[in-house]
Amino acid sequence: MSKEKSYVSEAVMRRMPKYYRYLSDMEKSGVERVSSKELSQRMGLTASQIRQDFNCFGGFGQQGYGYNVSELRHEIHKILGLHNKYDIVIIGAGNLGQALANYTGFEKDGFLAKALFDINPRLIGMSIRGIPIYDIDEMESFVRNNNIHIAAICTPKEKAQEAAERLIRSGVRGIWNFAAVDISAPNHVIVENVHLSDSLYTLSFRMSDD
Amino acid sequence: MSKEKSYVSEAVMRRMPKYYRYLSDMEKSGVERVSSKELSQRMGLTASQIRQDFNCFGGFGQQGYGYNVSELRHEIHKILGLHNKYDIVIIGAGNLGQALANYTGFEKDGFLAKALFDINPRLIGMSIRGIPIYDIDEMESFVRNNNIHIAAICTPKEKAQEAAERLIRSGVRGIWNFAAVDISAPNHVIVENVHLSDSLYTLSFRMSDD
Numbered sequence: 001m002s003k004e005k006s007y008v009s010e011a012v013m014r015r016m017p018k019y020y021r022y023l024s025d026m027e028k029s030g031v032e033r034v035s036s037k038e039l040s041q042r043m044g045l046t047a048s049q050i051r052q053d054f055n056c057f058g059g060f061g062q063q064g065y066g067y068n069v070s071e072l073r074h075e076i077h078k079i080l081g082l083h084n085k086y087d088i089v090i091i092g093a094g095n096l097g098q099a100l101a102n103y104t105g106f107e108k109d110g111f112l113a114k115a116l117f118d119i120n121p122r123l124i125g126m127s128i129r130g131i132p133i134y135d136i137d138e139m140e141s142f143v144r145n146n147n148i149h150i151a152a153i154c155t156p157k158e159k160a161q162e163a164a165e166r167l168i169r170s171g172v173r174g175i176w177n178f179a180a181v182d183i184s185a186p187n188h189v190i191v192e193n194v195h196l197s198d199s200l201y202t203l204s205f206r207m208s209d210d
Numbered sequence: 211m212s213k214e215k216s217y218v219s220e221a222v223m224r225r226m227p228k229y230y231r232y233l234s235d236m237e238k239s240g241v242e243r244v245s246s247k248e249l250s251q252r253m254g255l256t257a258s259q260i261r262q263d264f265n266c267f268g269g270f271g272q273q274g275y276g277y278n279v280s281e282l283r284h285e286i287h288k289i290l291g292l293h294n295k296y297d298i299v300i301i302g303a304g305n306l307g308q309a310l311a312n313y314t315g316f317e318k319d320g321f322l323a324k325a326l327f328d329i330n331p332r333l334i335g336m337s338i339r340g341i342p343i344y345d346i347d348e349m350e351s352f353v354r355n356n357n358i359h360i361a362a363i364c365t366p367k368e369k370a371q372e373a374a375e376r377l378i379r380s381g382v383r384g385i386w387n388f389a390a391v392d393i394s395a396p397n398h399v400i401v402e403n404v405h406l407s408d409s410l411y412t413l414s415f416r417m418s419d420d
Binding site: 013014016017018020021025043044079080081082084086095096098099102103105106109111149150173174176180181182190192194195196197198199200201202203204205206207208 | 226414
């Protein structure tokens with residue numbers, strides 16, 4: 001398996017997590033083998049689409065009787081970089097920041113929340129599931145001293161860009177941005193947006209009188 | 211302006227909320243006019259891309275000196291269906307469901323949370339920002355009697371499809387799905403997914419040794 005990410009399109013990149021999700025669920029239900037045809041039916045893709053996607057990574061050697069589910073899942077796990085461990089900080093301990101800190105599902109994939117940061121004196125000093133909430137003034141030294149990889153930005157949108165710049169200067173390489181604004185970052189930093197309001201607007205658009 | 215959504219690609223559909231977001235921010239900062247070139251620079255698109263996108267809706271008559279920001283925002287507001295009001299229920303009053311109920315930002319866009327539903331007896335009877343949490347057994351009658359348009363699904367993934375089917379039978383036309391599973395729905399129902407773990411896997415993929 002070779003991994004030439006520069007040649008991987010945005011669309012393929014968006015489908016890889018979906019393959020991983022389906023294969024994980026299949027493995028959990030005890031499915032051992034799957035053909036590209038079966039997988040395509042489950043996922044609502046075409047079989048040739050799936051083979052093309054996998055060929056971006058050198059293919060996964062489907063024999064005549066299909067892919068081995070565990071092996072394929074393992075390969076995609078590696079491609080997604082999920083064999084790495086990522087230490088995360090959450091900036092903004094409001095509703096969304098707290099919900100992320102409370103959610104345990106990301107830990108099994110190797111994403112570990114180490115601290116939250118906020119400006120609200122009533123929150124500072126508290127903790128969520130053992131994860132401490134610190135003053136935002138301590139953010140940069142914490143990120144530097146603890147070699148933090150990823151910051152989830154859950155601040156109001158007016159504060160997001162400034163927070164991102166401080167985080168990046170302190171060594172963060174990935175920004176998981178929940179603020180309703182697009183973050184500018186240098187090329188070596190990856191920004192992944194979760195724009196909830198955009199998603200709701202798309203829903204509205206598709207629902208309205210068509 | 212004509213609205214022929216069947217001819218609008220997924221990519222254009224995903225950019226419309228982004229235009230709306232940028233134009234809203236510009237209007238708020240007092241910008242009155244913008245050329246497609248300026249808008250393209252702010253948004254990281256090309257000017258011809260923007261003109262093409264707008265042509266999907268019949269164009270918005272840019273004069274030699276640019277678009278009127280408020281008028282353009284207003285047109286896109288209509289295209290997105292944001293002149294409608296949507297009543298929402300939230301299924302699952304865990305961390306994420308509570309965060310959605312606590313967030314006031316969607317209300318100004320006409321999305322009104324009317325109730326949450328859960329199976330947890332300790333939550334049932336409580337309320338969040340005045341929004342009541344009811345027993346999941348009351349979900350169908352509530353949706354029917356209150357003419358609910360959209361359901362946000364924040365249940366564990368094992369429960370999401372069943373909840374969606376009950377909601378759709380009760381008249382819901384839009385599903386905003388936060389569960390880590392793809393929901394099947396009939397054609398007249400719109401499903402919009404927010405797959406947080408997929409988003410995190412994409413971030414990991416792009417961060418890992420490239």
